[in-house]
Amino acid sequence: MISDEFNDGTIASADFGAKLKGDPQLYFVPANDKARGALKQMMRETVAAFDHLETDWEALDISEDYGEARRIFALRTSEFMADIAPFYDVGALPELNNLPQRLPGLEAYFAVFRDDQGRKAVGVKRATQFKATLGSEGKLLRLGQDTLTLIDEKVVRLDQTFDAIVTNQHVFILAPKRLELLGNYSAKVAATAEEKIQAIHDTVAFLDLSRIKDKIKTHPRMARLAASVAQRPDLAHTERDFVIEEAQLQGVTLKEVNGRLLCNVAHEMRLLEILDRRRYHVKLTPAAPEPFRATGRQRVTPQ
Numbered sequence: 001m002i003s004d005e006f007n008d009g010t011i012a013s014a015d016f017g018a019k020l021k022g023d024p025q026l027y028f029v030p031a032n033d034k035a036r037g038a039l040k041q042m043m044r045e046t047v048a049a050f051d052h053l054e055t056d057w058e059a060l061d062i063s064e065d066y067g068e069a070r071r072i073f074a075l076r077t078s079e080f081m082a083d084i085a086p087f088y089d090v091g092a093l094p095e096l097n098n099l100p101q102r103l104p105g106l107e108a109y110f111a112v113f114r115d116d117q118g119r120k121a122v123g124v125k126r127a128t129q130f131k132a133t134l135g136s137e138g139k140l141l142r143l144g145q146d147t148l149t150l151i152d153e154k155v156v157r158l159d160q161t162f163d164a165i166v167t168n169q170h171v172f173i174l175a176p177k178r179l180e181l182l183g184n185y186s187a188k189v190a191a192t193a194e195e196k197i198q199a200i201h202d203t204v205a206f207l208d209l210s211r212i213k214d215k216i217k218t219h220p221r222m223a224r225l226a227a228s229v230a231q232r233p234d235l236a237h238t239e240r241d242f243v244i245e246e247a248q249l250q251g252v253t254l255k256e257v258n259g260r261l262l263c264n265v266a267h268e269m270r271l272l273e274i275l276d277r278r279r280y281h282v283k284l285t286p287a288a289p290e291p292f293r294a295t296g297r298q299r300v301t302p303q
Contacts, residue, residue: 001057001073005167006121013114014039017087018096018217021107026086027096029109038158039111039299043123046161049174055298056105060173062189063228063276066296072173079192081171083183087122088166108182111162123162126178186220193223196230200275206240208260212268225272246274249281250291 002008016031016039018272031039053071059245060074076085087110096102106127113121163175163182180186193216203207216223229235247254252271253264263271273279273293281289 001170002047002050002121002165002167002172005169006119006165007115007117008044008113008121010116011043012116015112017090017093017110017112018103018106019087019108019110020102020105022105024086026090026110028091028093028167029096029099031120039123041167042158042160042162043111043113043121046123046174047163049161050172053228056301058298060133060176062185063224063230063273063278064297066176067296069174070298072176074171074173076166076169076171078171080183080185080188082123082188084164084166084171084179088120088168090122118133120168124164124166124182125159125162126175126182128178129157129159170194189223189227190217190220193217193226196223196226199230200226200235203235204238204275206259206261206290207243207255207271211262211265212272219269222269222272225269225276225278229272229275243274246279246281247271249289250274252277 014031014036014037016029018027018029020027049069050071054068055070057071057073060072060078060080062080074081078090088113108122108124108126110122113123115121161174163173163178165172165174172180185186194213197209197213197216201207201213212226213224216226240261244254246252247263247267247270250270252274254261254268256262270279278294278297279291280294281291283289
């Protein structure tokens with residue numbers, strides 16, 4: 001997918017930038033040719049890291065517990081990419097002055113690349129390791145031919161790969177947990193939690209989720225499940241009998257109130273997990289079906 005929007009083999013230019021914590025302004029940081037060359041290599045390493053993964057590309061799932069590295073993408077216009085998209089939209093930026101004094105407040109760094117067709121891609125990295133070396137002044141050594149020499153200057157260290165690559169259409173996510181912190185997903189989920197539950201309630205007309213709506217802002221996990229369920233394109237096709245069947249297998253108690261199914265308070269999380277396809281059962285023996293819960297999952301395509 002990345003190669004459709006950017007060619008990392010023909011990078012024509014690279015510019016370095018910085019984002020300071022608590023400051024919405026992005027800054028340009030001057031870099032010499034060797035530094036820009038290192039940034040280009042970092043971009044190539046990031047693309048290579050995606051290429052080495054054996055998973056198919058999958059859309060970001062806000063309720064997923066990502067473990068092993070996977071090929072993940074999101075639309076740049078996604079509501080969850082609102083804090084990431086500006087890295088791509090940068091134009092002329094002010095220069096970051098007093099660099100040594102301001103770098104301790106660095107939240108992220110980024111590099112703007114253009115290929116030989118003029119197409120832009122931006123590598124974004126949360127500045128954890130980058131800042132870690134700032135406190136090592138006077139403790140780092142340069143290895144010479146026969147001697148070790150103390151480095152007195154302040155130094156920083158580039159990472160091997162970016163956390164994400166932002167293109168015109170997509171955000172390709174290599175490190176989902178770090179990008180989640182940079183993208184402030186939790187705040188976005190909490191801000192729209194009631195709206196998402198209401199959307200599910202209105203779309204799945206046989207379920208009563210009003211009680212969940214009253215409390216969801218204080219339940220982050222339920223809020224994430226609601227955000228994931230609400231964006232399902234097939235939500236309107238949810239069938240009552242199938243939900244009742246799976247609820248019974250998962251021990252979810254439902255009762256009909258005013259024409260809608262209301263679940264037991266203790267089972268509200270389970271119900272949302274069913275709707276999010278995180279509760280399922282398997283029957284491979286004559287015994288009763290075995291119920292399972294999946295916080296991490298990957299959708300597969302039958303061959």
